[in-house]
Amino acid sequence: MTSRVRVVLLSLGVAALLIQAPLGGQAAAASAVDAAARHVDRAQLMRDVETLAATTFEGRRTGTPGGLKARQWLVDEFRAIGLQPAGTQGYSQPFTFTTRDARAVLPGGRPFRADYAAANVIGRVPGREIRARLLVITAHYDHLGIRDGVLFPGADDNASGVAVLLAAARHFARNPPRHPIVLAALDAEELGLRGARALIDSALLPRSAVAMNINLDMLSHNDRHEIFAAGTSHTPWLRPLLQEVQTRASVNILFGHDRPIYRGGGLEDWTQSSDHGPFHDAGIPFVYFGVEDHPAYHTSTDTADRIDPRFFGDVADMTVEAVRTFDLRVE
Numbered sequence: 001m002t003s004r005v006r007v008v009l010l011s012l013g014v015a016a017l018l019i020q021a022p023l024g025g026q027a028a029a030a031s032a033v034d035a036a037a038r039h040v041d042r043a044q045l046m047r048d049v050e051t052l053a054a055t056t057f058e059g060r061r062t063g064t065p066g067g068l069k070a071r072q073w074l075v076d077e078f079r080a081i082g083l084q085p086a087g088t089q090g091y092s093q094p095f096t097f098t099t100r101d102a103r104a105v106l107p108g109g110r111p112f113r114a115d116y117a118a119a120n121v122i123g124r125v126p127g128r129e130i131r132a133r134l135l136v137i138t139a140h141y142d143h144l145g146i147r148d149g150v151l152f153p154g155a156d157d158n159a160s161g162v163a164v165l166l167a168a169a170r171h172f173a174r175n176p177p178r179h180p181i182v183l184a185a186l187d188a189e190e191l192g193l194r195g196a197r198a199l200i201d202s203a204l205l206p207r208s209a210v211a212m213n214i215n216l217d218m219l220s221h222n223d224r225h226e227i228f229a230a231g232t233s234h235t236p237w238l239r240p241l242l243q244e245v246q247t248r249a250s251v252n253i254l255f256g257h258d259r260p261i262y263r264g265g266g267l268e269d270w271t272q273s274s275d276h277g278p279f280h281d282a283g284i285p286f287v288y289f290g291v292e293d294h295p296a297y298h299t300s301t302d303t304a305d306r307i308d309p310r311f312f313g314d315v316a317d318m319t320v321e322a323v324r325t326f327d328l329r330v331e
């Protein structure tokens with residue numbers, strides 16, 4: 001056989017692989033448990049989720065007493081961890097917005113116009129390298145609140161992401177990174193990614209100063225021990241870094257959910273489905289970690305007791321390991 005023939009066969013082989021790659025994501029085998037990196041206090045992780053999903057926070061809807069309690073709890077946690085205040089008022093970045101709901105014409109008395117007073121909670125870990133650009137870790141802390149007397153605890157969505165953000169904050173506060181790291185617990189994601197838009201539109205994050213965004217939303221249960229890393233189709237250089245992280249992780253990292261559905265192997269495009277969307281619109285590379293949708297999503301059954309602590313702990317360790325890798329390798 002001539003190399004040309006072999007080249008053709010080879011390229012056919014590669015083509016088959018490439019065609020196969022976007023079809024339903026690509027799983028890389030999780031490394032043996034004992035080789036996996038361990039960074040997170042898993043008992044603390046679960047305590048933080050249970051606190052945020054507790055009835056006292058009333059499902060953390062933006063602008064409600066429960067939402068305000070969650071915000072104050074986060075400010076106290078950021079201070080206790082020793083993060084530098086990085087909002088416009090200490091740790092807080094207050095912002096307001098108005099929603100208009102066409103469904104107001106339908107019976108049921110939904111208001112057409114609603115004004116909201118919200119606030120992001122933002123802290124910072126200084127970097128060792130003066131010129132290094134920012135790594136921005138985001139997770140929204142708001143959820144759906146109480147509707148018709150029913151509580152929506154939002155344990156997976158998104159108390160889990162906030163708990164991992166706090167775990168990363170504790171890790172990097174103890175292990176100073178190369179890059180300065182901004183940690184932003186965002187408000188009003190459920191009302192249209194408002195907190196992320198307010199952060200991006202503010203002077204707090206000059207575009208040229210930001211290397212990348214790591215967004216965390218729904219991290220805590222999946223029956224197949226799989227977590228999606230969306231964003232590598234937009235930023236291909238992220239993929240080999242995540243494949244490297246895979247060799248030190250106990251959870252399967254899947255790639256996908258970041259192309260139009262007809263080009264993404266039938267997977268829904270999540271590019272605008274959470275707080276990484278405004279970063280993407282601003283031309284900032286992102287990776288979004290999130291599980292595939294599950295039956296508890298946006299229901300009153302999204303409770304802390306449905307969380308799989310082993311899976312959740314593995315995802316939290318993988319996330320911190322991923323940020324450590326980005327810190328070492330991203331300029």
Ligand SMILES: [Zn+2]
Pocket residue numbers: 140157158189217218274
């Ligand atoms: Zn969410």
